[in-house]
Amino acid sequence: MTPDPRAAIAAEPMRPAQIAVVAVCIALNALDGFDVLAISFAAPGIAREWGVDKTMLGIVLSMELIGMAAGSVLLGNLADRIGRRPTILACLCVMAVGMFAASHATGVEMLSAIRLFTGLGIGGMLSATSAMVAEFSNSRRRGLNTVLNIAGYSTGAILGGLVASSLLAGNGDWRMVFLFGGMMTLVALPLAFFLLPESIESLLARRPENALAAINRTLARLRRGPIEALPPAEAERTRPSILALFSPGYRATTILLTVAYFAQITFFYYIQKWVPKIVVDMGFDAAQAGRVLVAANVGNLLGALAIGLATQRLPLRPLIGGAMLVGVIAIGIFGLGFRDLALLSLSVAVAAFFINAGVVGIYPLLARAYPAELRASGTGFVIGVGRGGSALGPLLAGTLFAGGHGLLTVSLVMGLGGIIAATAIALLKPVD
Template sequence: MTNDPRVVIAGTPMRTLQIVVVALCIALNALDGFDVLAISFAAPGIAEEWGVDKATLGVVLSMELFGMAAGSVLIGNVADRIGRRPTILGCLVLMTFGMYAATLASGVEMLSAIRFLTGIGIGGMVSTTSAMVAEFSNDKRRGLNVVLNIAGFSTGAILGGLLATKLLAVTGDWRSVFMLGAVATAIMIPLVLLFLPESIDSLIARRPADALVRINRTLKRLGHPEIDVLPPPPARVIKPSIASLFTHDYARVTILLTTAYFAQILFFYYIQKWIPKIVVDLGFDASQAGGVLVAANVGNLLGAVVIGLASQRFKLRPLVIGAMIAGFVAIGAFGLAGADLTRLSITAAVAAFFVNAGVVGLYPIFAETYPAALRASGTGFVIGIGRGGSAVGPVVAGALFAAGNSLLVVSLAMGLGGLVAAAMILSLPRR
């Protein structure tokens, strides 16, 4: 029998604790989904109360994306250095503080700074939970679980969006959306403390003094035999650093995946950030605009689930490439929908279905590309740099709208990101 618990976990059916870890990480990403989109639901009210124009609003909408970029890169590397569990707890505390502080904002500058800080926590959470889910999953379910973890983002956006829409209809105050997020995020802290153990992969890779004790504690909770000694370290020790991502073994895939994620997520956040304002400008109220964004996030969730299930039977890369190209076509249909709430909702949902399928389909590729010592760093770097570039997406869209371009022209211009992403995936080396 092997003395390596990673091999045991990879080759045996999922146990109760593993399912709990995956479910908890999905819930954490659901919080991310709502926390990111809270500003989108609040945007029409902010614009009205503070007299913000579209160009300035685009900057505000982008601030947590810049924070997410910094958090993904920096905190992803921290998770490889100090562990997954303490990193997740730190991110939760920062997110709770940021959501509450947004209710106290008195102007664009203050709100922008708060959203940047909140984004740091969100970005670190995404990269760390992605690694955690991959490391607690067996081989059979790893790809599906990683996809479902990212799909938690859309689940949170849907459920939180429904609540936010009702809150806005009752209170008429955009600050209530952020208060909802603060309370929901705070509730998750004790749940993580109670039910989320440290990753065995991370403990073996980092090898702290109490690694064996902590690994055996988790193995006991999993119902697996304890081990007497740690598995031997790899012949070539990989330092958890950004520089390691650009060594001979990883440089090419890091560049290609970063470019693909940059382009696709730019497309994704055009839909997520601008739909409420677009719908309001077509003559509908903020509650109806929120309903269209909820429809888009239903499409996001379905796209993630469908590509996750399809990847169990078909090759993932062709599925991802096809989704990216279909998203470009679908956003053109959204641009032609006109001032019809039903058409706007359906075309937004269809476009989001394909665009998000392309996004979440990249995450299992990240998980299989990088070893445990670099998994959070690699995932964090790719999504961090990608989000850092894509944070200009809402700004570019705002500038295009301000210049007088039609909804169709702006939509197709932003949709070009999907075609670029597809080209990058085609260029990946075969594994």
């Protein structure tokens, strides 16, 4: 009987090449984190230079999030059809073009269109790397690695935020933030090209004409012996499509995970997109506002790491739901609007810790909820439709602020997302 290489990868300790794949995917998500938040760091300068009001700024802040929604759904499905590796490389090219183009924008309409385009690559990247990490990890480390991959987003936001704050403190030109992001994306392209092989699970699920040779090339990179023939295909292989996610076996899971992600990401992006403007409106300068957003992303990173470690010992669903509910309390404390910069930074970091723990905890659920042939499609659909929440968050908060509501009221309204998300997770069929 032909041995199944997936069984060996799942059961045995991870080899250096597998660790390298996970590390590169984490780095690519770090790049995602900076690229998404580049507009947040640049927002005060854009508003000042172009005279943009809060309602219009909310629209600009949401554009790449709308692009991410489309990219996650469309390119996530593409990753199941043509493979993880080519999808990741294509997404990097889109991101590089978008970041350089944003640095040359001459008005709100042009910048909005560019950010919409950039979001396509960012959304597709998140879907493809999530599947790639799950498929190159062994069973013991899969949950932790999936969480660490998403935690790369916060790492990029922290490191990139420190650079962005320095750039803004230097000459105050918001365009430098996008130039920096474009250069880092170009650096990442050869890294991904040389270090990311195609996933064996993806090849076995798709079975292209050269599947055996491609699998053996990947096995050689993992320092494992070749196989002489493909393992038998499953009798009823699910064709990767959006409709398959709503077949009887997956319908309830898809709906509940989508509702949970939509609601929690609405909550999450309220902090990510509005903190710099909130802080500037309190009388602080753009560089100080950037540092408060960095504090929020330190909280994001620590929350992701904490829930990643906790998933090794505790059941996922109660852990995720609990983090979501504590985040609601924490955002209320942030809404008190401390005038001391240190207290403000601490309150937003604590809120971000629990809110992002709730977001990140959904990804291991996604990896377990769908088989290989639907993994990128399922992940892409849930986070893609959920990204509608990421676009809604800045828009809703901007409308509330423009209507004269205070920070506490806006924060509590946005916190309702955490309550809705925790309820959906509680209703989910156990997949831990």
